[in-house]
Amino acid sequence: MDKSEQNETAYRWVVAVAAGIVMTTSFVSLTSFGILSPDIAASMRINPAPVQEVGVDCFSVGLFAAFFLGHGGVFDNRIREGVMLA
Numbered sequence: 001m002d003k004s005e006q007n008e009t010a011y012r013w014v015v016a017v018a019a020g021i022v023m024t025t026s027f028v029s030l031t032s033f034g035i036l037s038p039d040i041a042a043s044m045r046i047n048p049a050p051v052q053e054v055g056v057d058c059f060s061v062g063l064f065a066a067f068f069l070g071h072g073g074v075f076d077n078r079i080r081e082g083v084m085l086a
Contacts, residue, residue, distance in 0.1 A: 030059055 033040075033055055040055075041048035 026063060030056065033059065 034052065037052040037055060038048040041051040044051070
């Protein structure tokens with residue numbers, strides 16, 4: 001293995017670890033929202049059921065949009081616009 005192949009292999013591991021961390025934080029935030037949605041609803045003085053349903057749906061649609069945009073190359077060329085849209 002020459003130096004460029006070693007750098008490429010190391011870069012792949014860094015990207016894999018970064019993707020794992022991002023996915024973990026996404027799942028943790030969705031779980032936290034599910035646990036805290038009754039408190040959020042209580043602070044807004046509304047029924048907890050719609051808050052949880054709408055919140056989880058919005059989060060799921062946002063994740064889908066982010067993954068869809070990521071595969072479309074928006075984040076490669078226009079990072080700010082991609083993040084704002086997601």
